[in-house]
Amino acid sequence: MKVLVTVKRVIDYNVKVRVKADGSDVDLNNVKMAMNPFCEIAVEEAIRLKESGTATEVIAVSVGPKACQEQLRTALALGADRAIHIESEAQLESLNVAKLLAKVIEQEQPGVVILGKQAIDTDNNQTGQMLSALTGMAQGTFASKIDIQGDKAVVIREVDGGLQTIELAMPIIATTDLRLNEPRYASLPNIMKAKRKPLEVKTPEELGVSIKAHTKLLSVGAPAERKAGIKVASVAELVDKLKNEAKVI
């Protein structure tokens, strides 16, 4: 069984993004980029499926500009067997990405597809669910456990009320939540080895997918800033302020 795992290049999660002065977008010039943390969890899960003998091959896919190959090399260093880069300089939306991934699924026929539940740049939380709808594969989103049992998979999901367990018919699409696993780090020898692993580049045209815009970004602004308040010296002062100044208790 093949496992397909998706990887998105995003701003490093430690960096606080700034809005461009002209309000057209955020400023990503000279900003540190990295693999989306939820994709790191997805890659880890895919590798564990291979290590446990459930999967035979791990294929990492990324959609976006040439620089994405850096994150694909990271996935290869972590243990993916080969990578597919779908190269596009366009502003891609989730549905565009899902359609491209659906084509890759058609070609590769994986048993499990693992995506991050959301990317920390757009915070959309859409692509996995869209991919499930496009392919007709069952979906297990926000997974904190994925247990493949032959022709079915049991997925434990993080939901607002707690944890939900569902059983899915294989093949499946899963999206990762934070508690699914703790991603490993790539070792130096594996980083070197990754340079020689196969990385295939495709284009949306080759996959027969046209990129259509569904939204137009009109402007990007900074959120309302909160000003720092005051330090109180004691619990008694805090309670007094909450009662008599803020009037919230």
Added chain:
Amino acid sequence: MSILVIAEHDNDSIKSSTLNTVTAALAIADDVTVLVAGSNCQSAAQSAAKISGVSKVLVADNPAYANQLAENMRGLIVELAEGKSHILAPATTSGKNIMPGVAALLDVGQISEIIKVESADVFERPIYAGNAVAKVQSLDTIKVITVRTTAFEEAGDTGSASIEQVAAVCDAGKSTFIGEAVVVSERPELTAAKIVISGGRGMGNGENFSLLEAVADKLGAAVGASRAAVDAGFVSNDMQVGQTGKIVAPDLYIAVGISGAIQHLAGMKDSKVIVAINKDEEAPIFSIADYGLVADLFEAVPELEASL
């Protein structure tokens, strides 16, 4: 324009997230229909009919919808989408699970977690953990949208909508509900509470959360947590506040032993009043707190409880 709102409910009653979503819908247009899809969900439908401003309630009452599995729900919603200009659901784990698939089947985009309706096709939404706000225009004929519930008031309960049964049964047969470990609590729901007290890694362990619970009980507050506290196993995942957990905006948010990482701030910085209790005076949480107390939480929290 005609809007379909996907209700979140437990078959008996409507969840408050639905009320916020109806308010967002009414900011777009007057013609709002609510879909209640569930199993033995007639009483939920009855309460949906009372939501102010709703003109019609559609009820799809079938075992296939008992747990609102995404594959079945999206099939149903797509069947009901004809003639609709907008389809809205709350940006809860349920709405997030269902709606992108609806959009994909309709071949349209989704606009996630809107915080403002600018016009029928222009919306504001936070991006980058709320460090920027994007104004986006939808170019699609049907607009599929999820709504950040804290950004919209709850609709009232003075409505009297008509109720119509829907016969369509969409059972994709791909997915089966096995069970749920739901955390039951007497306290108010985290996302709807007027006061929230949250603990972080500084709490040290799960037992120490009883210090926060004691304060919560006196204030009628909900208890939340940072990711670090959930990851460490102190408390369950449903308590996580943040970019990738729950978004809260209570009148009062008390952060205890939480450093204030951007991912945590993303989930609580729209609270009206923020209190931080942390022993590190350099902790970033103080930069957004209205009232900061530099103290050891194990002394300050019991003292706070005693003085309430």
